[in-house]
Amino acid sequence: MINIPIIPKDEILPGGDFIPPPVIIQAQQGWGRLQLKEVWEYRPLLRTLVIRDLKSRYRATAVGPFWFIIGPFINMVILSLVFGKMAQFDSEGMPYPIFLYSATLPWSLFANSFERGRGSLLEFMSWMSKVYIPHLMIPLISIGTTLVEWAISFLILLGLMVFYQLHIDWSIVLLPFYMVFALVSALSIGLWVAPLSVPFRDVGRFSSYVIQALYFLTPIVYSSEIIPEEWLWAYQLNPMYWVVEGFRWIFLGTGQGPQWYMLIPVGLVVTLLISGAYVFERFSRNIVDIH
Amino acid sequence: MSGSAEILWISIKMSDTAIKVEGLGKRYRIVALQKDNRKRSLSGRMFSTFDYLNRILREPTEEETLWALRDVSFEVKQGEVLGIIGQNGAGKSTLLKLASRITQPTAGRIELYGRVGSMLEVGTGFHPELSGRENIYVNGALMGMTPGEINRKFDAIVEFSGVEKFLDTMVKYYSSGMYVRLAFAVAAQLEPEILIIDEVLSVGDAEFQKKCLGKMDEITRGGRTILFVSHNMVAIRNLCPKTILLKNGSISLYGETNDVVDTYLKSEDLNVLEQHWDKPEIAPGNDLVRLHRIWINSFSQENGNKFTRSSPLQVGVEYWNLTASQLHITIHFLVDDKIIAFSSGSYLSKDWENYSKVSGLICSICEIPAYFLNYTRYYINILVIRDDSNLILKYKNALSFEIVEEENRGYGWFGKRTGILSPDLHWETHVINGENKLL
Numbered sequence: 226m227i228n229i230p231i232i233p234k235d236e237i238l239p240g241g242d243f244i245p246p247p248v249i250i251q252a253q254q255g256w257g258r259l260q261l262k263e264v265w266e267y268r269p270l271l272r273t274l275v276i277r278d279l280k281s282r283y284r285a286t287a288v289g290p291f292w293f294i295i296g297p298f299i300n301m302v303i304l305s306l307v308f309g310k311m312a313q314f315d316s317e318g319m320p321y322p323i324f325l326y327s328a329t330l331p332w333s334l335f336a337n338s339f340e341r342g343r344g345s346l347l348e349f350m351s352w353m354s355k356v357y358i359p360h361l362m363i364p365l366i367s368i369g370t371t372l373v374e375w376a377i378s379f380l381i382l383l384g385l386m387v388f389y390q391l392h393i394d395w396s397i398v399l400l401p402f403y404m405v406f407a408l409v410s411a412l413s414i415g416l417w418v419a420p421l422s423v424p425f426r427d428v429g430r431f432s433s434y435v436i437q438a439l440y441f442l443t444p445i446v447y448s449s450e451i452i453p454e455e456w457l458w459a460y461q462l463n464p465m466y467w468v469v470e471g472f473r474w475i476f477l478g479t480g481q482g483p484q485w486y487m488l489i490p491v492g493l494v495v496t497l498l499i500s501g502a503y504v505f506e507r508f509s510r511n512i513v514d515i516h
Numbered sequence: 517m518s519g520s521a522e523i524l525w526i527s528i529k530m531s532d533t534a535i536k537v538e539g540l541g542k543r544y545r546i547v548a549l550q551k552d553n554r555k556r557s558l559s560g561r562m563f564s565t566f567d568y569l570n571r572i573l574r575e576p577t578e579e580e581t582l583w584a585l586r587d588v589s590f591e592v593k594q595g596e597v598l599g600i601i602g603q604n605g606a607g608k609s610t611l612l613k614l615a616s617r618i619t620q621p622t623a624g625r626i627e628l629y630g631r632v633g634s635m636l637e638v639g640t641g642f643h644p645e646l647s648g649r650e651n652i653y654v655n656g657a658l659m660g661m662t663p664g665e666i667n668r669k670f671d672a673i674v675e676f677s678g679v680e681k682f683l684d685t686m687v688k689y690y691s692s693g694m695y696v697r698l699a700f701a702v703a704a705q706l707e708p709e710i711l712i713i714d715e716v717l718s719v720g721d722a723e724f725q726k727k728c729l730g731k732m733d734e735i736t737r738g739g740r741t742i743l744f745v746s747h748n749m750v751a752i753r754n755l756c757p758k759t760i761l762l763k764n765g766s767i768s769l770y771g772e773t774n775d776v777v778d779t780y781l782k783s784e785d786l787n788v789l790e791q792h793w794d795k796p797e798i799a800p801g802n803d804l805v806r807l808h809r810i811w812i813n814s815f816s817q818e819n820g821n822k823f824t825r826s827s828p829l830q831v832g833v834e835y836w837n838l839t840a841s842q843l844h845i846t847i848h849f850l851v852d853d854k855i856i857a858f859s860s861g862s863y864l865s866k867d868w869e870n871y872s873k874v875s876g877l878i879c880s881i882c883e884i885p886a887y888f889l890n891y892t893r894y895y896i897n898i899l900v901i902r903d904d905s906n907l908i909l910k911y912k913n914a915l916s917f918e919i920v921e922e923e924n925r926g927y928g929w930f931g932k933r934t935g936i937l938s939p940d941l942h943w944e945t946h947v948i949n950g951e952n953k954l955l
Contacts, residue, residue, distance in 0.1 A: 247627050247628060247629045247630075248617070248627070248628040248632070249625060249626070249627055249628075250614065250615070250617055250620070250621065250625060250626040250627075250628065251620075251621060251624065251625035251626070252620055252621050252622055252623055252624070252625075253620065267657075269657050269661065269662045269663055270657040270658060272657075272663075273653050273654050273656075273657040273663070274654065274657065277643060277646055277650065277654055280645075280646060280650070281643060281645045281646060284645050353618065354618060355618065355636055356616070356618070356634065356636075356658050357616055357617040357618055357632075357634075357658075358658065510620055511619055511620055513613075513618055513619045514544060514545070514619055
């Protein structure tokens with residue numbers, strides 16, 4: 226064993242910084258590593274860029290972040306008039322506006338994260354061709370921005386709870402789980418779609434219609450009680466079925482809480498997430514050249 | 517395991533290498549342009565939709581690929597400045613892109629010992645709608661730094677850049693000088709171990725350039741490493757002890773800067789120095805006039821085909837005057853292909869009346885004095901004018917040449933001089949009152 230003197234940290238570099246191990250850049254064949262450690266090291270970037278993204282989004286708007294309250298609110302009013310008042314949809318004994326909003330809220334977390342995530346590579350392309358960012362970081366930045374905006378629109382739900390004098394019980398502890406489930410679902414398909422939609426813009430366009438179809442296949446504007454019994458198993462494969470039902474279960478006391486059957490969509494999402502991460506890594510590797 | 521970082525550091529220190537490049541290659545797929553749709557049948561047009569899919573998915577054929585960089589190997593020691601020169605398309609930017617991990621190599625490898633800060637374009641990573649302050653944090657984060665680390669260096673960045681008054685202004689309102697100052701300040705002050713710089717000295721004023729050069733010197737003395745790409749040979753000669761000359765994606769020469777730069781300056785270039793047509797029938801022109809030969813040359817041959825400010829130039833136009841009409845030649849000297857720097861006409865020739873209406877082969881020569889043009893590329897358009905005012909022939913981009921720098925100008929100014937011309941005008945300066953006091 227050779228005795229190596231330990232150098233005080235301050236002598237390592239004039240700035241006192243720690244020298245990272247050498248970075249090896251070489252061609253990767255086939256399926257590469259995910260470099261999650263590097264993504265973790267770049268987490269200050271995540272915070273800075275999310276803030277940057279939010280700031281540049283509010284620039285030159287009169288009411289700024291209030292748009293994230295106004296937008297969903299208008300949406301809720303319109304849908305309540307169409308489905309609640311005109312079409313007289315059943316709302317499980319709840320006032321239709323809160324019945325609807327408790328479902329559109331988690332849905333918007335999923336749909337906005339997906340939409341933003343799938344376009345993120347194109348959005349960041351001009352940067353990616355000039356500076357290095359771990360590519361997996363890019364959809365995370367988009368999702369981070371969506372999450373902050375979503376938190377603002379969450380206030381509407383709290384407002385409605387107060388307005389309709391509803392109470393929250395212990396089931397609220399499962400809220401983070403449902404939020405993560407919605408986000409991870411969005412991320413898992415976003416990872417598949419984002420790199421493929423750079424050379425093939427068609428993929429991105431097509432996926433928007435798939436999401437639109439999924440919106441009506443999820444019990445959002447209608448109650449899950451009207452789903453025919455023999456088709457329920459198929460509906461319940463959709464992760465967003467559980468998220469939407471879970472939100473109603475937490476905030477309204479209706480809907481459906483967690484069940485063992487839920488493990489199937491959870492497993493599905495985890496599989497999509499892991500495979501998606503590799504697909505993303507593989508196809509975004511030289512994406513700057515394609516563009 | 518607490519000593520692992522130190523052990524690693526010692527091994528780096530012993531090898532002393534900052535950048536090691538081995539057999540590096542980058543192959544690009546050239547995406548063929550869409551074929552002309554008009555020449556296709558209806559069915560061909562319908563199936564052309566799927567051509568794109570087919571082109572992307574199958575392996576590219578030999579003609580569809582281009583090795584932008586091939587089999588490049590070199591090593592840079594810590595504290596070294598390595599210059600990289602070569603013509604546009606030689607692979608300089610590809611090399612820098614690979615080293616800053618923007619795209620992956622097709623073959624070979626690069627080892628980087630330390631954090632890399634790159635300035636591939638001015639203001640890389642700046643967001644136009646964020647303030648200077650916010651952009652400093654974004655750029656720092658892009659180099660993988662924490663907000664705490666950036667805070668510690670914030671004041672130094674601001675001071676170096678000299679934009680403190682505009683810190684809270686959106687950078688889209690910055691002048692190009694302020695932009696580059698802030699960008700360089702961020703890249704240099706955040707102290708990456710390896711700094712990659714692509715053409716920064718072409719912008720900014722003399723004072724700031726001096727500051728940048730000083731800073732770069734300081735950076736290297738602190739043991740950090742710089743890869744420096746420039747078209748400015750004077751800056752390369754002054755900053756880099758060693759230089760790589762890239763040509764068609766490979767290292768054509770690697771060695772002492774002066775040797776490499778001399779070789780580069782003598783090598784081929786984009787100049788069009790002569791055109792001639794043996795028969796009037798194939799020459800540009802019409803019934804009244806045909807060109808025969810156009811050329812430009814320099815009185816000094818010591819720099820090969822390179823033109824310098826210190827020697828006068830001659831532009832010659834030989835043409836056939838077919839109908840003995842009154843003709844004269846006007847030459848437009850353009851920069852950037854669009855802006856006319858100046859023009860001059862052959863009616864200024866001595867005893868012009870004697871030649872203006874003679875039919876046959878005529879030669880007009882225009883002399884451009886030394887110390888008149890700027891360090892830039894000029895294009896020449898040749899115009900033939902009849903009866904003093906009617907344009908009868910315009911031959912665009914007839915010739916092209918570039919004025920290159922051959923000498924160190926002695927004071928700390930490496931960029932182009934301002935303006936499309938740079939005449940050394942007559943100046944006189946004298947002292948009115950030698951006392952060191954106000955009048």
